[in-house]
Every structure is written in structure tokens, then in C-alpha cells.
Amino acid sequence: MIPYSSFTFFFILVILLAPTVILGLQGKRFQTYNMMVTVIVLAIIFAAKPASALALILFTIWQVLLIEGYIAYRKKANSGWMFSIAVIASILPLTIYKLLPYFADTNWMSFLGISYLTFKGTQLIMETRDGLIKQRLPLASLLYFILFFPTISSGPIDRYRRFDKDIKAELSGxxxxxxxxxxxxxxxxxxxxxxxxxxxxxxxxxxxxxxxxxxxxxxxxxxxxxxxxxxxxxxxxxxxxxxxxxxxxxxxxxxNFNLPFISRNIKDFWNRWHMSLSFWFRDYVYMRFVFWITKKKWIKNRNITSNLGYILLFLLMGVWHGLEIQYILYGIYHALLMVGYNTFEQFNKKHKWWPQNKFTRIVSIVITFHFICFGFYLFSGHFIQKGV
CATH class of the missing domain: 1.20.20 (F1FO ATP Synthase)
Known part of the structure; x- marks a missing residue:
């Protein structure tokens, strides 16, 4: 069963979450019950696909072992090589899932939500590296965060520390x-x-x-x-x-969305569209790349560094959607838009060619809207098909 795809799914949720609502209105804790609900709903979702259920279980075990293992290691040392190995190991199942269809008839790594679950696991390793997570995570909380069923298929991508704060919060009626x-x-x-x-x-x-x-x-x-x-x-x-x-x-x-079609420029758009994904790539890809290049002093020009970061970010985002030509073109297209706008922005700061007023704001929204729509046209792959 695909989440939110039928009224039967919502009917099941009404029954399962009724105790949650009753407990919540009485000001009582309900997270332990919700953890059981998550297990039940996941069992319903994967009931017709035992192979996918097995892949999910093995994936979860792999991620938990990596996360807890790296947290234990980080207390003693902080090798960049070990961090890189941990990140690569975390995204390895997703990489296999993306590549396997090109080499085999059966994708044994396929299960609903693998991309979003990978983001969660990789995020925890990166935050451990940064010193934001210092202690071993309670197994129940970690599993609940990774497998939280409402966001398994479509996001949004949450952050563990924010999620954990909600779990521990004492809510009045x-x-x-x-x-x-x-x-x-x-x-x-x-x-x-x-x-x-x-x-x-x-x-x-x-x-x-x-x-x-x-x-x-x-x-x-x-x-x-x-x-x-x-x-x-x-x-x-x-x-x-x-x-x-x-x-x-x-x-x-x-x-996840904040009126994306009234964006004033392409940067504004990515602060409004699929925000949890764009913020994830910004924080864990773009910012880390810029910091690394700046620290190594390989490139002194900040604009060049920033543009290279945008190219890396959107190429990865395109490949994340899939290895088909439309997704790669979509990533390249948005990389070029970001580089172009970044160049224009720097030019405009010096020469004040594009003033800020109501008229230019409206024009900017109209122009950005059309660039966005063309990007979605590329994303759809419709141009590859013959006819409509």
C-alpha cells in the first residue's frame, strides 16, 4: 500500500491514531504508542512486498550500525578518512539502488523511501563529525526517527535533534x-x-x-x-x-513548500521549493564544499568557489532523482541558472543596474516563473517522447 494514495489508508490511520488523539487531548504522553503505530503502518505498507520489507530491515540495521559505530569512534578520534568511509558506506545502499537496474533485471535494494531514509542516516554521521551529536543515541529514538512513517515516501526531511526535541516535549492538552x-x-x-x-x-x-x-x-x-x-x-x-x-x-x-511560484529569483525559488531537500543539500553538500575549498586555499576567489559549489550541488541533486537524461539535464540547467544569477547578483551590487522596487519585483517574479516552468519541462522528460 502506498501512503496517502487511497482513502483506505486514511481510514486505517484514523483508527490507529484515535488513541493518540485521546491521550494528547488529556495531556498524556503518547510517543511510545506512536512508535508501535509506526511499526504497524510500515507492516501494512510493505505487506504485499516481502522483498522490499527485507531490504528495508537490512538497510535500517546497516544505518544503525554505521551511526552508532561512528559515534563511538568519534569520541576517540576524528580522522577525515574514517568520516569519508562512513559517509560513503551510508549512501552505498542508495547508490546500489540507483545503479542496479542497469546491470540486473531485479533491483533487490528497492523499497519505498530509500532516498529519504538515506538522507537521515548520512545527516547523523555528518552531525556527529561536526560535534553536534556526542553521545550514543537511544536505539528506540534512532529507529523512530529513521522509520517515522508519515514522511517515509515523500518527506519532508527532518533533522534528528529537532525531531528528538519533539519526542521529549511535554504537551498539555x-x-x-x-x-x-x-x-x-x-x-x-x-x-x-x-x-x-x-x-x-x-x-x-x-x-x-x-x-x-x-x-x-x-x-x-x-x-x-x-x-x-x-x-x-x-x-x-x-x-x-x-x-x-x-x-x-x-x-x-x-x-516543504512556501509559495514557490512567486519567487523573485532562482535562489529564492530554492528557498521555497522542496525546502527540506534544498536545505539538506545546502547544509551538507554546498556549505561543506565551500568550507573545504576555502580551508585548503585552493581557490581564493569566493565567487568561483560559490559557483563550483552550486554546480556540484545541482548535479548531485539531478543524479539523486535518477540517472535518466532528463534528470541530469534538470540538474545542469539549475546549476547554470544559479551560476548565472550569482554572477548577475555580484554585477548588480557594483553597478546597481537592476533597482529594487515594485515594478522590478513583479518583472522578476514573471521571469523566474518561466525559467522554473522550463526546468520542470526538462524534469518531466516530455521532450523525449513523441507527441503529447
Whole structure:
């Protein structure tokens, strides 16, 4: 069963989370019960795919051993080589999952959520390296963080220290009542986005482009805009479901979208679109790369260093989506946009060519919107297909 894909799934959650709501409104702790709910829901999700369930179990054991092992090692030493080996080992299952389809008929590493779970495991190793995590993590809390079912398939990507703070928080009945209200609100937004707006765009517009468009170029153009809005409402709907269920379970999972289509520039866009992913890549790829290059003094020009960081970041992000040509082109496209905008921004600081006022803000939003939509057109791979 795929999370949030049917009303049956929501019906099951209503039954399973009823005790959580009752305990929460009474101001009693419910996280232990929620851990059991997570195990039950995961069993339901993977019931029809025992091979995927086994892959998930083996993956989780691998990550836990790596994390706890590296935390124990970090107390005694801080070798860069050991850190690199730990990170590579953490992303190894995801790498196998991405490459295996090109060498075998069966992808034995395939299971729902492998990408998001990998981000969590790798993040913990990096934060241990940085000294943010110093003590062995309680096994129950670590497993709960990695396997937290609301965000397993679509994110958002949480941070362990923030997540752990929510687990330990003592909520009064009134505080939980507000969380419950916000969670239900987000669920209704998810239904509106995914099952009404997103479905309508896909079913009534995109599926009928042959009858709406009068020529091939117009058809491609309509598809570009239609797919961009569909992608947003479908993905934002999934995220709203995940965040809403998280709130009901007492976990304030971070927001994933913030009106991305009114972004003023491409940097602003990545601060609004799939925020937990872009912030993850920013913190654990871009910032670490810039710090490393600066520390080694290999490149003295900050702009060049920054641009190389953007290229690395978006190439990795493209490959993370998949090794198909559309994803690689999508990564290259956004890397070029970021480098281009970064160059323009530095130029404008000196020459004040583009003033800041209401008119230029509107123009910037319109221009950015079209660049974004073309990027989603590349991402869709529609240009590879023949016709619409």
C-alpha cells in the first residue's frame, strides 16, 4: 500500500491514531504508542512486498550500525578518512539502488523511501563529525526517527535533534489541541491540492492537450505550464498529508513548500521549493564544499568557489532523482541558472543596474516563473517522447 494514495489508508490511520488523539487531548504522553503505530503502518505498507520489507530491515540495521559505530569512534578520534568511509558506506545502499537496474533485471535494494531514509542516516554521521551529536543515541529514538512513517515516501526531511526535541516535549492538552487543529488543517489542504486541484489539472487539462492545442509547439507549451502546476499541487499535497499526520502524532515536521511560484529569483525559488531537500543539500553538500575549498586555499576567489559549489550541488541533486537524461539535464540547467544569477547578483551590487522596487519585483517574479516552468519541462522528460 502506498501512503496517502487511497482513502483506505486514511481510514486505517484514523483508527490507529484515535488513541493518540485521546491521550494528547488529556495531556498524556503518547510517543511510545506512536512508535508501535509506526511499526504497524510500515507492516501494512510493505505487506504485499516481502522483498522490499527485507531490504528495508537490512538497510535500517546497516544505518544503525554505521551511526552508532561512528559515534563511538568519534569520541576517540576524528580522522577525515574514517568520516569519508562512513559517509560513503551510508549512501552505498542508495547508490546500489540507483545503479542496479542497469546491470540486473531485479533491483533487490528497492523499497519505498530509500532516498529519504538515506538522507537521515548520512545527516547523523555528518552531525556527529561536526560535534553536534556526542553521545550514543537511544536505539528506540534512532529507529523512530529513521522509520517515522508519515514522511517515509515523500518527506519532508527532518533533522534528528529537532525531531528528538519533539519526542521529549511535554504537551498539555491545550497545546496538543492546537497541534491537532493545525494537523487536520494541513490534511484538508492536502486533499484540496492533490485530489482536487492536482487531479483536475492532470485529468482535464494535461490528458486532453491533443484536443486543446492546435499545433505541436502550443501543445508543448501548454504541457510545460500544466505539468509545472500539477507537479506542485501533487507534491505539495503529499507533503501536507505527511506534515498533517506528523502534527497529529506530536511531531512538527518542517514545511516543504512556501509559495514557490512567486519567487523573485532562482535562489529564492530554492528557498521555497522542496525546502527540506534544498536545505539538506545546502547544509551538507554546498556549505561543506565551500568550507573545504576555502580551508585548503585552493581557490581564493569566493565567487568561483560559490559557483563550483552550486554546480556540484545541482548535479548531485539531478543524479539523486535518477540517472535518466532528463534528470541530469534538470540538474545542469539549475546549476547554470544559479551560476548565472550569482554572477548577475555580484554585477548588480557594483553597478546597481537592476533597482529594487515594485515594478522590478513583479518583472522578476514573471521571469523566474518561466525559467522554473522550463526546468520542470526538462524534469518531466516530455521532450523525449513523441507527441503529447
Amino acid at each position: 491545550e497545546q496538543y489541541k492546537q497541534l491537532l487543529y493545525d494537523g487536520i488543517n494541513k490534511l484538508f489542504r492536502g486533499f484540496l491540492y492533490k485530489y482536487i486541484i492536482g487531479y483536475s489539472i492532470n485529468h482535464f487539462f494535461i490528458a486532453n492537450l491533443r484536443f486543446i492545442a492546435t499545433n505541436h509547439f502550443q501543445s508543448q507549451l501548454f504541457y510545460m505550464y500544466g505539468y509545472s502546476f500539477y507537479l506542485f499541487f501533487d507534491f505539495a499535497g503529499y507533503s501536507a498529508f505527511a506534515i498533517g499526520i506528523s502534527y497529529i502524532m506530536g511531531i512538527k515536521s518542517p514545511e
